[in-house]
Amino acid sequence: MPPCYFPVMTDRSPLYVSAVGIVSPAGLGAEPLRQLHSSAEKEMALSSSPSRSFPVFLVDRSDPRWNRWVEEPRLRRAGGLALFLVEAIHQALVGLREQARSRMGLISVFNNGSIAHTARFFAGYRGQGRRFASPLLFPETVYNAATSHAAAVFGLLGPTCTLVGDESAWVEGIRMARIWLELGRASAVLVAAAEEVTSVSLDAFHSAGWLRKGRAFRPAEGSAALLLTTCPQDALFVLVDAPASIPYRNQEELASVASRLACELPPGVPVYQTAEGSWLGPLEKALLRQMPSAGSFPYLGEAFAVSAGWHTIRAASLLSERRREILLPLWGSIHQISWLHLRCLGDAGGRRRTLPPSRFDEPA
């Protein structure tokens, strides 16, 4: 394989994160994400073998704040994936003027997509016959259905796009947003990711060998959203860099590409370790042991691009006057790796801007 490199776009205009939204097993909003307790871990049974169960991290759907979507006509047939996406976007848009949505773009990122609807549709026509396949269920199986629902619910009139991929797709979504902003395609762009764990996806992880004893992988569900602009006013933090992802085709290549990534990270900048607890954890630890650590949070399971979103927001909460920059390696679990470079924003008085809970942690 020819040598790869990370084309670093340091001459790009920085991206300002002006709002965030989070749905996680720890709760709704960013604050619970920073105070996770291990009680978020639950047991889920396999679809193929209900007597066998595995630990997963699930969103608490009994939270009364979910009721706000019950009457939404576009969501009447939507599943967890669309609900998680819509809720994260809702949090990111709280307090924003309606007019701001007229040129706001939306980039959604999924890995498994609406596997719940696909499995139901498949079981339906296989069980009852193709003639009785559900025409109501089928459109919800399409990857961009949740994106479409979110754009409609919030009246987003800018461009929309749905990306499919692992953790690296989060970075690719951010790069796409930057291009849209630079080319004038949108005045602000929401990058949002969602993932839902079902007994069928659990079966998929089980079949892939990801749930084997000794492997740290725990499936997780939820969503994350960032509102990106080119305007520093009122921004929470800055994404200084989001380089192109680099693919790997097997574990051997991953090790070599990952070492190159470790070499190319700007020296001296603290690193927020994102793979702790996952199967990539030991590799990350070995590669980054010489670099200063930015700290870490308890393991929250793995939800592909959603995890990347959670890590971004968790890392941003560690920015401070003394720690003005943080690097965030994002180890894609399937095919690509990348990283983000976060920087703290000072306000007029030189004080660090924090992620204010009131901005997105609405009361129940």
Add this chain to the structure above:
Amino acid sequence: MQVMTSKRGARSPVAVTGMGAVTALGWDVSSSWKGVLEGAHPARPVDLFETEGCRCRSAAQAAIPPIPSLTSKETRRLPRASRFAIPAAWEALAQADLLISNGRAKLPHTPLCLATTGGGMEFGERFLAEILAGRKGHLRWVGRYQPEQQALDLQRCFELCGHSVVIANSCSSGADALGYAAQLIWSGEAACVLAGGFEALTETVFVGFDSLRILTTERCAPFDRGRSGLLLGEGAGFLVLESLEHALSRRTRPFCLLTGYGQATDLCHLTQPSPDGGALCQAMESALAQAKLSSEAVGYLNAHGTGTALNDEAEARAYSRFFGAGWQTPRMSSTKATIGHALGAAGAIEAVFSVLALSTGRLPPQWNSPDPLPEVEQALARPLEAPRPLDHTMSVNVGFGGSNAALLFSRYD
């Protein structure tokens, strides 16, 4: 008008330097183009999976091309989608003079912009069937059905090590992948991109469209008053897009330039287009504004034209509104009458036809539509219509979820 300035200065023109296609009409661009011009009828009974119980039982099913660079064992492991994608990408790279003799890409860091709606869904179906039966799913089925696997298949085959993006905007995905590839070049993030879409017929998608009662059991007749639905198709389309400077530095003569890309979202309904076609007009307007052109400049329009009642009516209304009542130019057709609707690959395959129309002056005729809708009656390209010089062509796609995309191609002289 979209402002198209970049921090890196003036945006570079985007050149099309290679094209590849696999459709039900053939394994390369020339055989597919020949079938489109001659009005081939690709519909045949589907034999990939059981269709018992479906109202419609035919589709534009493609034959699988050989992949000489892979062993038969390697080929058998690939999902059907990859078996279309690799030959189409091969043709595009070879045409752009970007392959070295052993089949590897000359520019290994070339990024991939890919589009699909189903990826390797047939593997997903086998996995679902296994777990429904209470068995553990086989690693092969679960490990190779997701769309990023087709990106890896392409990277393995051509030894590419650039980044990849997989876009899943339903039926406009192919056009959006090309549009985003152009944006990567306009913004200075890439000099050369391999972009395209691929789609394989699968039972779930076939049964799904059948459940919506929008598959035709007759000939697919886009924009005809008597149209009765769409014909599902499959295949792949790939284009090599480069900055003009990059193409010329390699002494490669471009087929044409990609000068505009517009995208808009219809918020009306998950599966039905807004009756006024507002988002479609917005996408076309945006593409033209980017190229600083008016609608009169477009000589040929490759319409989405699925042959369904709702889509074609909304689309015809949008064109009439955009190009003016009784419009005659651009000449227009939907090539889905001859290749079927290849969903995530449609936008890329139809972009290939739009480029060919531009470079040859030959207009793909509108087949199977003897009694057209009044809004498009004067504009439909007819069989035996004389070739004409064209300066600009447009390819338009509309998809579930309200995705609308328009690509504008311009002559390079």
